[in-house]
Amino acid sequence: MKKRIYLLGTIPVAAFVSLLFATSSCSNDFEVAAPWKEITLIYGLLDASKPEQFIRINKAYLDEETDAYVMAKNNDSLYHNGELAVMLRAYKLSGNTVISTLEWPLAKVNAADYGIVKDTGVFANNPYYLYYFNTPLKIKEKPDYNYKYEISVKSQSGNTATAETAILDTFKIIKPKSGQTAEPISLTGDDFDIRWQNVKNAFNYDVDLYFNYYDVISTGNGDTIEVYKSIKYDVIENFSSDGSASGFITYTMPTGAFFKFLRNHPSITNKPDNLMYRRFSNIDIEVFAGSEDLRIYQNATQAQFSITNQQIKPIYNNVKGGLGLFASRSSTKTAKLQLSAPSLDELGCLPENSAMQFAPSKNNPQYPYCQ
Numbered sequence: 001m002k003k004r005i006y007l008l009g010t011i012p013v014a015a016f017v018s019l020l021f022a023t024s025s026c027s028n029d030f031e032v033a034a035p036w037k038e039i040t041l042i043y044g045l046l047d048a049s050k051p052e053q054f055i056r057i058n059k060a061y062l063d064e065e066t067d068a069y070v071m072a073k074n075n076d077s078l079y080h081n082g083e084l085a086v087m088l089r090a091y092k093l094s095g096n097t098v099i100s101t102l103e104w105p106l107a108k109v110n111a112a113d114y115g116i117v118k119d120t121g122v123f124a125n126n127p128y129y130l131y132y133f134n135t136p137l138k139i140k141e142k143p144d145y146n147y148k149y150e151i152s153v154k155s156q157s158g159n160t161a162t163a164e165t166a167i168l169d170t171f172k173i174i175k176p177k178s179g180q181t182a183e184p185i186s187l188t189g190d191d192f193d194i195r196w197q198n199v200k201n202a203f204n205y206d207v208d209l210y211f212n213y214y215d216v217i218s219t220g221n222g223d224t225i226e227v228y229k230s231i232k233y234d235v236i237e238n239f240s241s242d243g244s245a246s247g248f249i250t251y252t253m254p255t256g257a258f259f260k261f262l263r264n265h266p267s268i269t270n271k272p273d274n275l276m277y278r279r280f281s282n283i284d285i286e287v288f289a290g291s292e293d294l295r296i297y298q299n300a301t302q303a304q305f306s307i308t309n310q311q312i313k314p315i316y317n318n319v320k321g322g323l324g325l326f327a328s329r330s331s332t333k334t335a336k337l338q339l340s341a342p343s344l345d346e347l348g349c350l351p352e353n354s355a356m357q358f359a360p361s362k363n364n365p366q367y368p369y370c371q
Contacts, residue, residue, distance in 0.1 A: 038155060039059060040159065040319075040321070041324045042326055043056040044056060046167055049170050052114070054114075054131070057086065057130075079129060080155050081156065085153070086105065086106040089101055090147050091149075110127045111127075111128040111129065137149070148166050149164060149167060161319050163322075166291065171289065173287055174197065175195040177334065182338075184337075184338040184343070185338070186343050188340070188342050193252055194250070196249055198241065198247050203292045204238050204239060204241065205290070206287070207234075207236045209233040211231045212230045213281050218275075229267055233258060236253075238298050238299075239251065277368045279359050280339060283337040284333060286331060287332055289331070290329045293318050299316075301316075344358075349371075
């Protein structure tokens, strides 16, 4: 009989937008003839733009008799027996020379206590354990010091798994600008530019747009209630860069594709009873930068699951003595962007958009309806 090892914690490609490993409910399985051995799985993205860091640590499991789906529902199959010694070390570097070392033990926490809820699926999700710390990440120091981080996981059996990553710097979105003095953005043309600072050692970027609005619903007695809703639009995923720190990156978003997506989104097409109209609130744009390890992992994962793929390819792994991905990302956000009056009029009154029932600008004499 062939033994089957089940690897928990596989990261979906698109999970780069939010906490990478918090919602994964997928797995890979590999048939192997070798005897069983303990395998530690580490998945984590260190993010200097966030105040808290979470690392997911699981184990591979094997059983010749028990059905995989039965085992997956058992927390004992997901987590190591006994406590793990999990350490994070920061190496201060001058070139490739280590100048000093700092280290912290990571605490095992129930993710639900921090508002992180794992998707329901094949695997047990309660409790859902992560390893946590909230010490600010060091990125660099003048004149020429940089930092590299290493995670070390030692089980009670004595097996140790390690992985390391450099930390990506924080950055800013240059266009569009937000704030009280910012001009409303225009989506009336064919294209809309989004520009951000290039990040050293960042090799891919994701851009997400959140379209926020209210359903204005009649209560039937002359009053109305407003229900807030938000639609996420994936502007671009896995946008490649060369890892340099100079200049800016500009991505031109086709506005036609965005409005087509909006018109066909279930939140728009599934209208509540007694909907009077919809009122635009604002737009948020978030940009994520990823390290080279993350880009390689995403590319490998895409190749693995491509419908044109003719053979199974190995998933990228940068954990020594285990499996998984330990990498770095950084993110930045520009929030509460307003639309120009002409953009609101097109959103509400163009024939192809009218079924969405958005109010035009208040300059329209028939507001909140179109002429």
